[in-house]
Amino acid sequence: MPADDRRVLLGSISGVYGVRGWVKIRSATEPRERIIEYAPWQIGIGGSWREWRVEEGRRHGDGVIAKLAGVDDRDDAVALVGAEIAVPRSCLPPSGEDEYYWADLIGLRVMTLEGVALGTVERLLETGANDVLVVQNGRERLIPFLRERVVRSVDLEAGVLQVDWDPDF
Numbered sequence: 001m002p003a004d005d006r007r008v009l010l011g012s013i014s015g016v017y018g019v020r021g022w023v024k025i026r027s028a029t030e031p032r033e034r035i036i037e038y039a040p041w042q043i044g045i046g047g048s049w050r051e052w053r054v055e056e057g058r059r060h061g062d063g064v065i066a067k068l069a070g071v072d073d074r075d076d077a078v079a080l081v082g083a084e085i086a087v088p089r090s091c092l093p094p095s096g097e098d099e100y101y102w103a104d105l106i107g108l109r110v111m112t113l114e115g116v117a118l119g120t121v122e123r124l125l126e127t128g129a130n131d132v133l134v135v136q137n138g139r140e141r142l143i144p145f146l147r148e149r150v151v152r153s154v155d156l157e158a159g160v161l162q163v164d165w166d167p168d169f
Contacts, residue, residue, distance in 0.1 A: 007042055007049070007086035008103040010035050016078055017060070021071040023080055025057075025064040033059040036066060038091050043068075044084040098147070100154060102131075108161040110135045110143070113152065116167045118143075133161075141169070 015024040027035040036057035042049050057066035071077055102124045110118040119137025131145040144150050153162040
């Protein structure tokens with residue numbers, strides 16, 4: 001799948017809100033309500049994806065609620081609970097210089113400064129203190145995403161992320 005056509009997960013449907021088809025959203029965007037701005041949503045249920053238009057949405061307490069086109073009652077909304085929300089990569093605004101979407105880092109080969117291959121970025125974790133790269137290569141490594149101290153360079157075109165990291169750790 002071309003890079004601009006990849007699905008980028010932005011959240012999931014975590015529950016229902018009211019009786020008129022509104023759903024509660026667990027958003028991974030910053031701020032949370034920004035998820036409403038992206039369109040069209042691709043909703044994934046059981047490995048099957050369908051495009052949906054968001055009619056309305058807003059922040060509600062600590063979360064987000066949304067009304068999807070064609071989801072008009074509580075029963076319709078219940079059927080979507082647990083579904084993932086994604087958008088095509090091309091729908092996201094360009095990242096700034098030395099800024100990266102997590103989705104762009106997933107799949108990069110991770111190399112030490114000495115050229116030792118550590119594996120591939122499988123996912124990232126948000127810890128509060130800093131983000132952490134989860135690197136797989138027969139074993140799992142957790143490498144802090146600390147610019148300049150640990151992560152020395154990111155070359156999206158070459159598909160390589162270079163780190164100052166002990167391969168035995």
